[in-house]
Amino acid sequence: MSFQDLPLAERLLIARRGTAYFAQRLAELTDDDLNSDTLLSGWSRKHLLAHVGYNAAALCRLLDWAATGIETPMYASPEQRGTEIDEGATLSAAALRNLFDHTVARLDEKWRHLPASAWHAQVRTAQGRLVPVSETAWMRTREVWIHAVDLGNGGRFGDFPDVVADSLLTDIVGMWQKKDLGAGLVLEVDGCAPIAVQPDSPTSTKVGGSLASVVRWAAGRGAVGLTSGADAQPPRWL
Numbered sequence: 001m002s003f004q005d006l007p008l009a010e011r012l013l014i015a016r017r018g019t020a021y022f023a024q025r026l027a028e029l030t031d032d033d034l035n036s037d038t039l040l041s042g043w044s045r046k047h048l049l050a051h052v053g054y055n056a057a058a059l060c061r062l063l064d065w066a067a068t069g070i071e072t073p074m075y076a077s078p079e080q081r082g083t084e085i086d087e088g089a090t091l092s093a094a095a096l097r098n099l100f101d102h103t104v105a106r107l108d109e110k111w112r113h114l115p116a117s118a119w120h121a122q123v124r125t126a127q128g129r130l131v132p133v134s135e136t137a138w139m140r141t142r143e144v145w146i147h148a149v150d151l152g153n154g155g156r157f158g159d160f161p162d163v164v165a166d167s168l169l170t171d172i173v174g175m176w177q178k179k180d181l182g183a184g185l186v187l188e189v190d191g192c193a194p195i196a197v198q199p200d201s202p203t204s205t206k207v208g209g210s211l212a213s214v215v216r217w218a219a220g221r222g223a224v225g226l227t228s229g230a231d232a233q234p235p236r237w238l
């Protein structure tokens with residue numbers, strides 16, 4: 001079962017649960033803790049918090065686009081996105097917590113009020129892909145669940161709903177295949193058929209373990225709990 005096959009209401013529910021999961025990790029951090037590093041190199045928790053807040057604001061722009069037909073991109077440019085995060089990271093802890101809460105509420109409101117007929121409207125992702133605006137449910141789901149782990153205070157891939165972990169792995173492998181990466185790499189998730197990333201290339205590396213540990217590794221968040229291949233480096237995903 002993939003995320004995209006779920007009814008829209010359920011997809012939005014999983015995104016909201018991810019937001020709650022992120023918010024819970026965030027609530028456990030003191031203001032001082034926000035100055036510390038995340039799992040993402042070069043980003044403090046303040047950078048991450050700014051990014052997660054501005055991501056929700058950017059998704060709101062896609063929902064506006066779908067609702068009005070007036071093209072409003074997620075970000076004006078990759079540079080603008082980067083500058084916004086760097087400047088956001090200089091805000092106070094209180095301001096960043098507010099930004100998170102406020103943008104979560106705005107996105108939720110836009111999801112709740114988008115007319116049924118507008119959910120199929122096409123919008124463009126930051127990577128330039130045209131997708132129906134309903135894809136914002138998955139875009140936000142990925143962000144909040146993975147970045148909750150990136151906060152580095154106890155978030156675990158093992159806490160993700162299975163459908164999120166499954167769909168994430170499908171996304172990552174698909175991205176590798178599109179970029180022609182991962183020759184020789186075979187993923188062996190416990191209880192599943194092995195996945196050869198480039199089926200025509202001879203196997204050179206096997207990475208195996210629970211679904212959570214393989215997805216974590218594939219997403220570039222380290223080898224935690226793998227039963228094989230822990231020394232291997234994953235190809236870049238994004």
Ligand code: ZN
Nearest residue numbers: 051055143147
């Ligand atoms: Zn992100």
